[in-house]
Amino acid sequence: MFAIDEIGHDRVFVSIYENNSKDKTPMLLQQLNNTLTSKGVAHRIVHEVLPHSFYEQGRIVRLASLRNKALEPLYAEAREGLNGRQFEKVVFLNDIYFTADTLFKLLRTRNGVYDQACAIDYFWLGLYDTWIVRDQLASKVRPLWPYFPMPADKRTVRSRGIVPVNSCWNGMTAFDARWFFASTNSTAVQGVADENAPAIARMNMPTPTHDDHFDTPATLPLYFRTSNDCYESECLLSSLDMHRIATPIRPQIYINSDLAVGAY
Numbered sequence: 001m002f003a004i005d006e007i008g009h010d011r012v013f014v015s016i017y018e019n020n021s022k023d024k025t026p027m028l029l030q031q032l033n034n035t036l037t038s039k040g041v042a043h044r045i046v047h048e049v050l051p052h053s054f055y056e057q058g059r060i061v062r063l064a065s066l067r068n069k070a071l072e073p074l075y076a077e078a079r080e081g082l083n084g085r086q087f088e089k090v091v092f093l094n095d096i097y098f099t100a101d102t103l104f105k106l107l108r109t110r111n112g113v114y115d116q117a118c119a120i121d122y123f124w125l126g127l128y129d130t131w132i133v134r135d136q137l138a139s140k141v142r143p144l145w146p147y148f149p150m151p152a153d154k155r156t157v158r159s160r161g162i163v164p165v166n167s168c169w170n171g172m173t174a175f176d177a178r179w180f181f182a183s184t185n186s187t188a189v190q191g192v193a194d195e196n197a198p199a200i201a202r203m204n205m206p207t208p209t210h211d212d213h214f215d216t217p218a219t220l221p222l223y224f225r226t227s228n229d230c231y232e233s234e235c236l237l238s239s240l241d242m243h244r245i246a247t248p249i250r251p252q253i254y255i256n257s258d259l260a261v262g263a264y
Helices: 002-007 026-037 052-056 059-075 101-106 149-159 236-245
Strands: 014-020 040-047 089-093 116-125 162-167 172-176 255-262
Touching: 002 026, 002 101, 002 162, 014 026, 014 059, 040 059, 059 089, 059 116, 059 236, 059 255, 089 101, 101 255, 149 162, 162 236
Parallel strands: 014 040, 116 255
Antiparallel strands: 089 172, 116 172, 162 255
């Protein structure tokens, strides 16, 4: 709540989707719902009990579906933004330990100029999210510090700097919100000439579907999906689809190595 208090109650929409918990999670979410209502914070908190057939699907199919459910308010009650303002960022939080200050710093990565920015999530061995992170050359990283194979990236991590990557998630990630409503808003993508601007701002208005005959077509608004060709995380595929849609412009995706969150 501290983060919401600092950002502003009229500038935040909270979307939480939860299912099939057997502990006190539904009760705690109801308490949070009451708190957000009392503070005038726009929100949608959903608790559902899904049938056994849902869990018979593959893991990535399930996770992609659940992440898309969390996005649904962007295309429903929050589709016009809040109080006449469109959203600037979309932030995803996994089941992590984090501080409000870490969230603020993530949002301010490169002064807020990025297509996607990620923190670093840790577990006992080191970097947790190695399944999703790819460096600028699409190489995998390792959990042991300084994580990256390229010397320049290692130096950046040692100085706690900002590392450009092809993909990331890392428990806490922020997107330029235009990736999630661009095709429904003709003013969202402006064709800005500045090479330092996010790719979503530099493109001329793209078509809603980009079919490069590489796996499932990439679409705007961005959504979470599975792959027909390989077993990859829905979180990696969202970064991949940004590359496919923006080509030949390179999306500005970064890991802020100064920001740590706790994973497992």
